[in-house]
Amino acid sequence: MSGTDWRRRCFNLLADDLRDRGIGHRLISTLILTSIAACAVAIILATVPGLDHTLTWWLDRLREATDIFFTIEYVLRIWIAPDYAHSGRVSAGRMRRRYVTSFPGIVDLIVILPFWAGFVVPFPHDLFLALEMLTLFKLARYLPGLKLVAAVLRRELSALGAALLTIGVLLVVASCFMYVLEREAQPEVFGSIPQALWWGIVTVGSVGYGDMIPVTPLGKLFNGFVIILGVATFAIPAGLLASGFAEEFRRREFMATWRAVASLPLFAALDASAIAEIASLLQPRIVPAGAVVVRSGDRAESMFFIMAGEVEVEIAPEPVVLVGGQYFGEIALLNRTNRTATVSAVTNCRLLALEVSDFQRLLQVHPTIREHISTVASERMEQRKTAEGTDPSAV
Numbered sequence: 001m002s003g004t005d006w007r008r009r010c011f012n013l014l015a016d017d018l019r020d021r022g023i024g025h026r027l028i029s030t031l032i033l034t035s036i037a038a039c040a041v042a043i044i045l046a047t048v049p050g051l052d053h054t055l056t057w058w059l060d061r062l063r064e065a066t067d068i069f070f071t072i073e074y075v076l077r078i079w080i081a082p083d084y085a086h087s088g089r090v091s092a093g094r095m096r097r098r099y100v101t102s103f104p105g106i107v108d109l110i111v112i113l114p115f116w117a118g119f120v121v122p123f124p125h126d127l128f129l130a131l132e133m134l135t136l137f138k139l140a141r142y143l144p145g146l147k148l149v150a151a152v153l154r155r156e157l158s159a160l161g162a163a164l165l166t167i168g169v170l171l172v173v174a175s176c177f178m179y180v181l182e183r184e185a186q187p188e189v190f191g192s193i194p195q196a197l198w199w200g201i202v203t204v205g206s207v208g209y210g211d212m213i214p215v216t217p218l219g220k221l222f223n224g225f226v227i228i229l230g231v232a233t234f235a236i237p238a239g240l241l242a243s244g245f246a247e248e249f250r251r252r253e254f255m256a257t258w259r260a261v262a263s264l265p266l267f268a269a270l271d272a273s274a275i276a277e278i279a280s281l282l283q284p285r286i287v288p289a290g291a292v293v294v295r296s297g298d299r300a301e302s303m304f305f306i307m308a309g310e311v312e313v314e315i316a317p318e319p320v321v322l323v324g325g326q327y328f329g330e331i332a333l334l335n336r337t338n339r340t341a342t343v344s345a346v347t348n349c350r351l352l353a354l355e356v357s358d359f360q361r362l363l364q365v366h367p368t369i370r371e372h373i374s375t376v377a378s379e380r381m382e383q384r385k386t387a388e389g390t391d392p393s394a395v
Contacts, residue, residue, distance in 0.1 A: 175200035300332035309349030
């Protein structure tokens, strides 16, 4: 077996963006997560005073073992980095540099660096423990929530920077005014602007520890004003983050819908812009097993595309099961009739619904889709006549 084959096997065990993750990948991921947790627990316990000497020795060995394991992982991730270039147009060296300079790569390096640096130069023990606690950031590979936070921060970085700069200016100006107002009354507390900055931090942050409080009437009045202004100012970055999270959720939901639409045979021949247009019209729906999707006699208001799961169409002489990639309900929309059969979810299903108005507009804009749906509808009608039952899509 060549080195490339070995590297590919290692890539399948460690890669972060695999869709089909085998048992080997899951085992390696579990081992890494366990090592992260063990390292964090060992670091926390290492700071407990009066700990048993034997237990301390074993905690040190545990941290050393995890450091060696993370070092091996880091080296292997550098080795497999070229396999992330699926197109083959990016050089191996560039892909390795991309990993080393990425956030996960920097974290991986910082975690193991103090351990190996300690063999060359003395390293402060407390700083060593603090840097090793960054091991927890390695969880970003396995927790989608942390990736979501990082994505939002990247998108809102400039706006957050402006908001934080505004808060910083408010902090300095407020501290200067409080220094002027309280210096004579409390020279030991507000004797300089740097001293007053601590008051500014806890006041603008609406924490108010009470260790530095104004005693003059003007100082108290100004203090109240700064508290109110601080609350309003901190609402800005909070609002930016809230809108950023909402926008990121919408973007990810749209991308998931786009990929789902692109995977449907009906839309396989369309270009990316047309798929994006259709994806914006579809509404995702999650249907639990046993639930009724549409009921016989109801008004036909939408057709459905099955993304995952199975549904059963209750028709004679026997029910018909439809699976992922198929659709139903188009004939009822084409003929503008009520549902003539009940459709229930056999398993948990993920559907995409297309409302009747959007359905009519889609057929007008894309004649090829209209032709395809009409052909399938005709075939199903013929099957219905042959079977002397109800067409599974006339629902």
